Amino acid sequence: MQSSASPLDFVVRKLATRVALDERDRAAILSLPHVVRTCPPSSYLVREGESPHKFCALILSGLAFRQKSTAQGARQIVSLHLPGDFLDLQNLFLEISDHNVQALTALETIGIERDALRQLTLHNPAVGKAMWTEAQVEASIYREWVTNVGRRDARSRIAHVLCEFALRMKAAGLCAGTRFELPVTQEQLADMAGLTPVHVNRTLRSLVEDGIVHRDRRFIGFSNWSEIRALADFNPLYLHLDQIDPA
Amino acid sequence: MQSSASPLDFVVRKLATRVALDERDRAAILSLPHVVRTCPPSSYLVREGESPHKFCALILSGLAFRQKSTAQGARQIVSLHLPGDFLDLQNLFLEISDHNVQALTALETIGIERDALRQLTLHNPAVGKAMWTEAQVEASIYREWVTNVGRRDARSRIAHVLCEFALRMKAAGLCAGTRFELPVTQEQLADMAGLTPVHVNRTLRSLVEDGIVHRDRRFIGFSNWSEIRALADFNPLYLHLDQIDPA
């Protein structure tokens, strides 16, 4: 019966997509100590080498990404995150951060007290299961990215990134499915795909010329989902979007 | 006081490297229903698209790898596993397998009943924490692999794979550190690095010619750890080898 506008409601709703939560579980989540924060575009939320912060962040609105750099100064973006994604799951149980997390757009996050969230994850089986599912889906996406960057050519690689983003946005209820804003520079897209910005530019152009992708500024549209899906060699299984409340 | 030679002792020892376990935790682990199995080289332990098996496997001896294929038939190896690694963590909480797991060498595994392990993970905080740490270290390794395959040239990439393997083997007490057997064909190495077998052959040869790597059959040696480490741009932080019992 609570009409609360607490940002923790958002967390409850998120976790409830992964597992059935009873009243007690919900109450436990809703009593977690937390803060709401906003971060400007490209600010760092986590830096490689740091110890975990007091709060574990989840995105309420906006986009973020994870990134590592090589000694030669090349950057690789290793994942993209949208509202409902945890940005700090790794730091819940590891003591030193192994990569950077950066805001892509302006970001609104809820920071949940690390200790409390860890205790809840370890002691409440329903919450624990939801958190495990989140973490395992994230790992599955990493595996797909290794494959994408390791074994697909530039066209497929870029198309694959676009397909994944479209589908995750749709699953999060943030776009209709075949048209969406991807607020990413071509340089950032290059860093996701393991390509150079120049080559991304040309490849993206060729996708547009072939009528597979429409583009206006940072807005992307697909003419034909099954066409781009085939080109991208995109099999949505790895997103485990059906992994919802198998109770 | 138990002198048991149960393979579960191995699991206890493994998890005890991640978290302090008391007698009750140990007893709970030691009572898990399980089977020991052997698998011939290149047999499949998990296939993409499958539902989870009744048992969740952990390697007792031998090596295994995870692998995905593209529609064009290219294969990418996304991780390598050695004794003490879980092969089925993902299937503990996900309902469809998103990749293949294959034996690299002859394999001896302990299969722990999935349901029982899941319950223990969710209900026993110490075991839960150990399992989380395992899973998060695995995720960290995926991030590094995305970076390796996306942003390093062939020499560094291959050197990086060698460094990681050497250090993980050493950490597992399976080699001294600068000389070890890597029972992998050049084709498999290529599939780890996102290269072709021919190019792996030439690149490996050039590393040998430069005196950075020694090779005899499948045995690899490093002349100078800091030299290959620099070439590989290898920073062992991501392996979280110190992530041991922060109690």
Added chain:
DNA sequence: CGAAAACTTGACCCAACTCAACGAACGTGG
């Protein structure tokens, strides 16, 4: 000992990179 698998090597090719310049869009302050 013989067949299959793994490793080598050479010759050639091309997808993607580099370098460099220019144009378009954005945002910020006056």
Added chain:
DNA sequence: CCACGTTCGTTGAGTTGGGTCAAGTTTTCG
């Protein structure tokens, strides 16, 4: 609301790291 600096996108020309194809050679193993 315009001027202007900055970031982002676009394009051309030339280069190269790594791929392809194909033919040996060595190793492994039944």
